[in-house]
Amino acid sequence: MTARVGEELPTLRILITRTLIVSGAIASRDYQDVHHDAEAAKAKGSPDIFMNILTTNGLVGRYITDHFGPRARLRKVAIRLGAPNYPGDEMVLTGQVTAVAADGVAEISVTGRNALGKHVTGKVTVCLPPDRPQHVPRPGSDGEAR
Template sequence: MNTIVAPTVGDTAQRTFGPLTLTDIVRYAGASGDFNPLHHDEEAAKAAGFAGIFSIGMFTAALVGTFATDWLGAESIRRITTRFKEQVWPGDTLTVSGTVTAVRPADGGSTVEVELACTRDRGGAAVAGSAEFFIRTV
C-alpha cells in the first residue's frame, strides 16, 4: 500500500471521458456479458420507446470507479456506491468529479470520504455516488 499525504476536506478532482462511442458501449457489453439489445441494436431501442441506443449503466459506474481509484488509489478503496440518475448516450462527454467530504484519523492513516458526480456535457447528472478510502499517511 502506498503512503501519501492525506487529502483534506474540500479537496476536489475531475476527469473527462469521451465523447463515448457505440464501440465503447459494445466493448463494455462484451467485457461484462450484458448483451441487452437496447445497448447495441438501434431498432430494438426505438421499438422499446427510446430515442436510440444508450449506454449500459454499469459502464458509466465503471468510469466513476476508474476516476475515484485513479485519484486516491485502487489499493486504498474500501467501498463505492453509485446511483443512476439519467441515461448516457453515444456522443456524450462525461465529466466525473469528486469532493473530499470527511477525513478521519484511523490506525496508521486516515479514512477519507468522497462525494462523486458524473455529468453529461449535454446537460444532466448521469450518476451520483460516494466512496470511502483508507489512506496510509506519512
C-alpha cells in the same frame, strides 16, 4: 496519499463512444439489447443505445483510483443513475472529499454530468495508503530505479 475534507478532485472528461458502451456491457456480461442494438433500443423508446450501470460504476472507480493512485482500495461505490449516456456524449466527472477518518478511509462525493444533466451521483468510500516514497528499493538492490 492524504486527503482533506473539502478537497476537489480534478475533472475527468470521458467521451462516450458506441465502442465504450458496447464493450462495457460485454465486459460486465450485460447482454440487454439496449446496450448494443440501436434498433432494439429505439423500439423500446430510447433514441440510441445507452451505457449500463456497471460501466458507469467502473468509470467512477477509475476516477477515484486515477486520483488517489493504484494503492488506494475502493471499499464501497454507491451510485444512482440519472440521464442516460448515449454515443457522442461527454461525461464530466467531478468529486469532492466529504470525510476522512484517522485510519485513512475517505468518503468522496462524485457527480457525472452530460448534455442532458446528471448521469450519475454517488459516494465512494476509499482506503488510502499511508504516504510512502514513490520508489522503494527491493532488498538487495542498489536502490536505483530501473
